[in-house]
Amino acid sequence: xxxxxxxxxxxxxxxxxxxxxxxxxxxxxxxxxxxxxxxxxxxxxxxxxxxxxxxxxxxxxxxxxxxxxxxxxxxxxxxxxxxxxxxxxxxxxxxxxxxxxxxxxxxxxxxxxxxxxxxxxxxxxxxxxxxxxxxxxxxxxxxxxxxxxxxxxxxxxxxxxxxxxxxxxxxxxxxxxxxxxxxxxxxxxxxxxxxxxxxxxxxxxxxxxxxxxxxxxxxxxxxxxxxxxxxxxxxx
Amino acid sequence: xxxxxxxxxxxxxxxxxxxxxxxxxxxxxxxxxxxxxxxxxxxxxxxxxxxxxxxxxxxxxxxxxxxxxxxxxxxxxxxxxxxxxxx
Numbered sequence: 001x002x003x004x005x006x007x008x009x010x011x012x013x014x015x016x017x018x019x020x021x022x023x024x025x026x027x028x029x030x031x032x033x034x035x036x037x038x039x040x041x042x043x044x045x046x047x048x049x050x051x052x053x054x055x056x057x058x059x060x061x062x063x064x065x066x067x068x069x070x071x072x073x074x075x076x077x078x079x080x081x082x083x084x085x086x087x088x089x090x091x092x093x094x095x096x097x098x099x100x101x102x103x104x105x106x107x108x109x110x111x112x113x114x115x116x117x118x119x120x121x122x123x124x125x126x127x128x129x130x131x132x133x134x135x136x137x138x139x140x141x142x143x144x145x146x147x148x149x150x151x152x153x154x155x156x157x158x159x160x161x162x163x164x165x166x167x168x169x170x171x172x173x174x175x176x177x178x179x180x181x182x183x184x185x186x187x188x189x190x191x192x193x194x195x196x197x198x199x200x201x202x203x204x205x206x207x208x209x210x211x212x213x214x215x216x217x218x219x220x221x222x223x224x225x226x227x228x229x230x231x232x233x234x235x236x
Numbered sequence: 237x238x239x240x241x242x243x244x245x246x247x248x249x250x251x252x253x254x255x256x257x258x259x260x261x262x263x264x265x266x267x268x269x270x271x272x273x274x275x276x277x278x279x280x281x282x283x284x285x286x287x288x289x290x291x292x293x294x295x296x297x298x299x300x301x302x303x304x305x306x307x308x309x310x311x312x313x314x315x316x317x318x319x320x321x322x323x
Contacts, residue, residue: 003318156304163307166314216300223297 003170005103020103027088027100031081056080067219068226075225078117082110083218090165090210093172094202099210102169107162111154114221118153121228157220164213168205175201247323255313262309269302 005018038053046054060080065073089100100106122131135146175198180191277295281288315321 003314159311160300160304160307163310164303167310170314212296216297219293219297220300 003166003173005098018103019098020100020106023092023097024089024100024106027085027092031084031088064222067222068229071229072222072226075117075222079218079222082114082221083214086110086161086217087210087214090213091206093169093206093210099165099169101161101213102165104158104162107158108154110161110217111158114157114224115154117221118224118228119150121225125228153224157217161213161217164209168209172198172201172205244323248320251316251320251322255316258309258316259306259313262306266303266306270299273298273302 005020007016008019008022010016035053038049042050057080060083061073061076064076064079068075086101089106092099126134136143176194179193179197183191183193186193273295277291280291284291
């Protein structure tokens with residue numbers, strides 16, 4: 001069983017492109033095209049595709065406002081983009097492709113963006129000296145521990161998404177292979193047992209779990225950015 | 237019979253055993269932890285049905301954080317099975 005991403009194109013100098021990169025670009029292009037298409041020829045009184053687009057954008061803004069408060073509303077575009085990119089990447093299993101987020105490179109890149117945003121917000125709120133002082137609370141010897149805590153956040157965030165999606169991929173693959181073996185043992189001409197029986201597993205791992213994991217990923221991102229905004233309000 | 241067991245086979249056998257033990261104990265702990273969170277959330281909904289949406293959201297995020305240790309155990313198992321560093 002091959003569980004890693006497959007190499008699609010290999011150049012002479014050792015650089016290669018995996019199907020993670022290909023489908024990541026495809027998902028991004030699909031999202032861009034959907035966004036551009038649904039905002040074409042906008043009217044004052046919305047109809048058709050504009051209603052859906054407005055509902056989605058409003059939902060994202062309301063969620064960000066409810067979680068991050070009015071000061072964090074500037075993060076709404078990033079949070080919305082992150083949510084839909086992770087959602088669509090997780091759901092690629094529905095089309096028989098390997099989910100983009102079943103590659104630790106993708107999830108760690110996303111978590112690294114979040115990490116940079118958190119540190120940027122902290123620097124904006126406290127300044128460099130203030131951040132150092134805040135990390136030396138309540139005792140100065142806690143400083144190394146706080147650094148480890150900050151650094152471990154992107155690792156745990158990326159591994160959470162990666163592990164959940166990869167687990168789904170492995171379970172689905174094992175189920176399909178097992179059913180194919182079973183139909184071979186029953187002397188069926190084609191693997192007929194693969195047809196309907198895996199549907200509940202597909203529903204769980206390709207619809208329910210992607211929505212849940214995308215929600216959790218964006219939710220934790222929002223919570224950790226908010227922590228850097230909220231403590232500032234208490235001081236002033 | 238025992239003379240036929242090569243060192244590589246022994247490494248693979250114990251790697252499989254280690255993977256199973258790692259994910260098994262982690263799943264035990266997570267199961268208990270997530271169950272506790274869910275039971276408290278159910279109690280909360282029973283006491284205050286109008287706060288169901290907020291409780292569900294907080295419960296899911298808390299369970300996701302609980303799950304982290306299990307995910308690390310899962311990655312250890314995956315590395316032992318598919319990308320074994322010893323063999």
